[in-house]
Amino acid sequence: MTLVRYNPRNSMSLYEDFDRILDSFFSTTVEGTQRMPKVDIREREGSYTLEAELPGLSEKEVDVRVEENLLTLSTLRREEEEEKKDRYIMRERSTSEYRRSFVLPKDADSKKIEASFKNGLLTLNIPKLPESKPRQIEVKS
Helix, strand or coil, X not given: CCCCCCCXXXXXHHHHHHHHHHHHHHCCEECCCEECCCEEEEECCCXXXXXXXXXXXXXXXXXXXXXXXXXXXXXXXXXEEEEEECCEEEEEEEEEEEEEEEECCCCECHHHCEEEEECCEEEEEEEXXXXXXXXXXXXXX
């Protein structure tokens, strides 16, 4: 005789599980509740450029910090809405928070990073240290 573990799941829960898996696969959210902003990082001859899409935010809601060689972008937005109709009061609150950290390359000059924010796009210009640039060495005879 073989023992079979009882599983009270019905056949509909399998469809629900499958739908949840598909939704999470095609979703661009973190933990299903928060959108992950897109970040582009480019290397140029004398600097790195990091661009982060932060639509709907203002520069006051964006925080950029550098500790040693760790660059951290974070945002915090709180919205509160209240509507009074007849004898009912509706109050909704929402908070959205985002935090992402990047390890700076060894040749990045963390003391000279410049940030600008325009139309929901955060742009960081991260210059390279002067000694990291290649230089020509004269060969003498």
